[in-house]
Amino acid sequence: MTASQVATEFDVIVIGSGIGGLVTATQLAAKGASVLVLERYLIPGGSSGYFDRSGYRFDVGASMIFGFGDRGTTNLLTRALDAVNVSIDTIPDPVQIHYHLPNGLDLQVHRDYEKFLNELIEKFPHEAKGVRQFYDECWKVFNCLNVMDLLSLEEPRYLTRVFFQHPFACLGLVKYLPQNAGDIARRYIRDRQLLQFIDMECYCWSVVPADRTPMINAGMVFSDRHYGGINYPKGGVGQIAQTLAEGLEKAGSQIQYKARVTEILTEHGKAVGVKLASGETYRAKRIVSNATRWDTFEKLLPRDRLPNSEKKWQQRYQQSPSFLSLHLGVKADALPLGTECHHILLEDWDNMESEQGTIFVSIPTLLDPSLAPQGHHIIHTFTPSWISEWQNLTSSEYEAKKEQAAHRLIDRLSQLFPNLDQALDFQEVGTPRTHRRFLGRDNGTYGPIPSRKLLGLLGMPFNRTAVPNLYCVGDSTFPGQGLNAVAFSGFACAHRVAVDLGLS
Numbered sequence: 001m002t003a004s005q006v007a008t009e010f011d012v013i014v015i016g017s018g019i020g021g022l023v024t025a026t027q028l029a030a031k032g033a034s035v036l037v038l039e040r041y042l043i044p045g046g047s048s049g050y051f052d053r054s055g056y057r058f059d060v061g062a063s064m065i066f067g068f069g070d071r072g073t074t075n076l077l078t079r080a081l082d083a084v085n086v087s088i089d090t091i092p093d094p095v096q097i098h099y100h101l102p103n104g105l106d107l108q109v110h111r112d113y114e115k116f117l118n119e120l121i122e123k124f125p126h127e128a129k130g131v132r133q134f135y136d137e138c139w140k141v142f143n144c145l146n147v148m149d150l151l152s153l154e155e156p157r158y159l160t161r162v163f164f165q166h167p168f169a170c171l172g173l174v175k176y177l178p179q180n181a182g183d184i185a186r187r188y189i190r191d192r193q194l195l196q197f198i199d200m201e202c203y204c205w206s207v208v209p210a211d212r213t214p215m216i217n218a219g220m221v222f223s224d225r226h227y228g229g230i231n232y233p234k235g236g237v238g239q240i241a242q243t244l245a246e247g248l249e250k251a252g253s254q255i256q257y258k259a260r261v262t263e264i265l266t267e268h269g270k271a272v273g274v275k276l277a278s279g280e281t282y283r284a285k286r287i288v289s290n291a292t293r294w295d296t297f298e299k300l301l302p303r304d305r306l307p308n309s310e311k312k313w314q315q316r317y318q319q320s321p322s323f324l325s326l327h328l329g330v331k332a333d334a335l336p337l338g339t340e341c342h343h344i345l346l347e348d349w350d351n352m353e354s355e356q357g358t359i360f361v362s363i364p365t366l367l368d369p370s371l372a373p374q375g376h377h378i379i380h381t382f383t384p385s386w387i388s389e390w391q392n393l394t395s396s397e398y399e400a401k402k403e404q405a406a407h408r409l410i411d412r413l414s415q416l417f418p419n420l421d422q423a424l425d426f427q428e429v430g431t432p433r434t435h436r437r438f439l440g441r442d443n444g445t446y447g448p449i450p451s452r453k454l455l456g457l458l459g460m461p462f463n464r465t466a467v468p469n470l471y472c473v474g475d476s477t478f479p480g481q482g483l484n485a486v487a488f489s490g491f492a493c494a495h496r497v498a499v500d501l502g503l504s
């Protein structure tokens with residue numbers, strides 16, 4: 001769709017087509033709103049996009065997908081697709097993560113809960129009771145969430161309805177909202193190495209240790225992996241956004257690519273439209289930003305008018321590091337027999353949170369071989385890295401630094417894949433600068449993390465903002481990072497906007 005074919009007044013404009021933006025847009029389109037999604041890049045998806053190189057289809061970021069189950073209410077990706085009458089085939093992953101941790105701590109998180117607990121208890125027999133108590137308490141959170149409709153907590157009539165339908169589940173959630181997983185773990189567990197393992201169980205998706213990871217989010221992650229399971233979309237993660245975008249158009253709304261919003265237009269302090277890099281402007285009754293809160297309030301609105309609520313949020317939350325990503329195409333014999341899809345590798349506990357400390361590995365071709373040429377696999381490996389490491393370099397220094405970093409990663413990975421360096425067929429390195437450039441995320445950040453220990457999720461803002469008619473969606477809104485989490489933020493945002501527009 002070209003700009004000239006687009007009507008210029010909409011019910012809702014969504015800036016950005018990450019999963020948060022697309023879920024908001026499709027939910028609103030399904031309720032009859034006219035929605036325009038504006039995406040700066042060539043395809044939808046943001047962090048859950050893809051790129052093709054030399055016969056390989058690489059996922060940009062997200063690869064371990066929660067929320068694709070077929071029962072309960074927490075399967076928000078399945079539900080988002082359903083709402084616009086589209087669906088995706090998925091491939092179940094029998095193991096969520098194979099951990100390779102210091103002091104030879106090697107274990108797998110099986111899809112089967114008891115199998116996982118037994119493997120963990122075998123390593124820490126003296127903590128058998130505590131292990132079970134901690135993970136069982138995570139199920140309590142999940143079971144509360146998984147019975148109720150998940151919509152906007154900023155909508156009093158919904159809260160009243162859900163409270164009368166599920167009073168005990170609501171009270172359970174109210175109890176857990178201000179808590180962090182580390183406090184609950186320490187209530188049951190004493191062993192230092194086991195607590196370090198639980199820190200890693202949190203760090204590998206929340207990018208902070210357990211005492212700064214909200215218990216609600218830990219409950220979702222540590223239970224859904226055994227309930228709905230981890231399921232990989234056939235054809236790659238990019239299929240989720242592509243299919244949602246198709247559903248959006250089928251429902252009568254529109255998405256425009258290469259459409260970078262440079263300004264949110266306001267009149268009398270209210271958001272009324274957007275201006276694109278091309279100079280075009282569009283108006284709408286409501287504007288939703290899927291850009292991060294830092295980008296929304298410091299780049300798309302005048303930085304010197306940062307609302308007080310955003311200043312406070314910026315004190316409570318800071319930017320997490322970005323990632324250094326190494327996308328490899330390898331000959332199939334690089335992988336020992338029985339290799340699992342996702343791995344975490346760390347050699348020294350002191351380095352868990354360090355620059356390029358923990359290594360994440362994803363090999364999606366073990367689940368969907370169609371993503372690589374026959375006889376080959378994809379190894380996508382990434383490790384946290386700050387943008388400051390990659391600035392103020394000449395282009396030859398930058399290229400050399402990327403080459404060295406790739407070499408170091410391959411060297412460390414040879415602990416898992418001894419023949420890796422002889423099996424390489426393709427290699428591409430992405431740095432925090434790459435993430436900033438292609439995803440439009442300030443400093444390439446993975447998302448917000450608490451700048452100090454906070455009360456669980458209580459400090460995380462919902463979708464409405466201090467600017468009337470402007471909403472935020474995505475990982476800098478409640479409940480934070482994760483595709484299923486941003487899908488929730490999309491459901492909640494669309495619900496609040498629909499009520500404000502008189503649509504539901």
Ligand SMILES: NC(=O)c1ccc[n+]([C@@H]2O[C@H](COP(=O)([O-])OP(=O)(O)OC[C@H]3O[C@@H](n4cnc5c(N)ncnc54)[C@H](O)[C@@H]3O)[C@@H](O)[C@H]2O)c1
Binds near residue numbers: 015019063261262
């Ligand atoms: N499961 C995993 O393995 C994994 C890995 C990495 C990331 N993730 C998750 O992916 C989630 C990201 O989802 P999200 O929806 O919050 O955001 P996103 O960053 O994925 O999407 C934002 C979109 O907005 C677009 N955009 C930004 N500024 C724009 C502008 N000015 N004009 C037009 N378009 C603009 C970007 O191009 C992008 O497509 C994160 O929560 C993260 O946790 C998951």
Ligand SMILES: CC(C)=CCC/C(C)=C/C=C/C(C)=C/C=C/C(C)=C/C=C/C=C(C)/C=C/C=C(C)/C=C/C=C(\C)CCC=C(C)C
Binds near residue numbers: 145153205221482
């Ligand atoms: C009424 C009354 C009284 C009350 C009320 C209360 C209530 C109702 C409440 C409610 C609440 C809610 C709804 C909540 C919700 C929540 C949610 C949904 C959450 C979610 C979450 C999710 C998550 C967090 C997820 C995540 C994930 C992730 C991040 C992932 C990642 C991954 C990666 C990075 C990868 C890794 C690895 C390798 C490769 C190895």
